Amino acid sequence: MNLRLLRALASDAIRGCLERHFGVTPAFQNCHRLAVFPTGARDSAGLARFVSPRAQVLNQSPELRDC
Structure with a gap:
């Protein structure tokens, strides 16, 4: 994500x-x-489905774990 947007x-x-x-x-x-x-x-x-803990765990990938 663009740093300015963040x-x-x-x-x-x-x-x-x-x-x-x-x-x-x-x-x-x-x-x-x-x-x-x-x-x-x-x-x-x-929106509720997108921010749910389940959706966040399913979207996690090894290279993005250390945010």
């Missing part, structure tokens, strides 16, 4: 501005995968 999403203020401007909610999986969901989808099944 820094922007790590900042509550910048991430909030991006969420409002683009109308999306970013979601991380482990520390190397990002997805965006429509802002109204905060309680959606897709």
Whole structure:
């Protein structure tokens, strides 16, 4: 992931501005995968499935374990 994007999403203020401007909610999986969901989808099944512990374990690969 681009370091600038990671820094922007790590900042509550910048991430909030991006969420409002683009109308999306970013979601991380482990520390190397990002997805965006429509802002109204905060309680959606897709978002919950993406950030679930099971999905994160299944997405983990040996070369990305040491984030």
